[in-house]
Amino acid sequence: AQTVTQSQPEMSVQEAETVTLSCTYDTSESDYYLFWYKQPPSRQMILVIRQEAYKQQNATENRFSVNFQKAAKSFSLKISDSQLGDAAMYFCAYCSETSGSRLTFGEGTQLTVNP
């Protein structure tokens, strides 16, 4: 079975600084997809960024980028120029065709942005 692990329950960053959230996963599959979801205090989980495992290039969405290391099964999220609105719980998630449409989530990392 696939598992996703986020070893940092909490992280903090100064406004305008850069922070990296870690995620590792375990799978025997070669084709899969990885996601970072953000859950602000209002509770709506929002997709931040997605990475297809077959793509070597790391995904980027504005200030958000990932460092995808397939061999190491690592998928970290980098937030540059952190803003107060980035404060949220961040979930790493995994999905593959063989696992159907179900998302497998990590424990989450609570990010605090300090002014």
Add this chain to the structure above:
Amino acid sequence: EPEVTQTPSHQVTQMGQEVILRCVPISNHLYFYWYRQILGQKVEFLVSFYNNEISEKSEIFDDQFSVERPDGSNFTLKIRSTKLEDSAMYFCASSDGILSTDTQYFGPGTRLTVL
């Protein structure tokens, strides 16, 4: 931007009672999901639903759970006889496709408290 909505935001019930959690998926989406998150634990997949039938369910989704799309807009999760361990945040999600690449859009959740 269209959103998934869920009602109620908080439901308190007595053990053994039936509860129905309601969700309104994004209007043109065809695939629907329920996830839950017990306090302090990971978000877990419960069930996916398409074309008026369950596509996939997890081992958590036992006979006390059922899902229904009673009309063209609502998607419900019924828990027949609630137990203390059913206390959790329940998230509904929807997507316009069933593939791993199709983004699942989440609602804000319903916090279920079983006393």
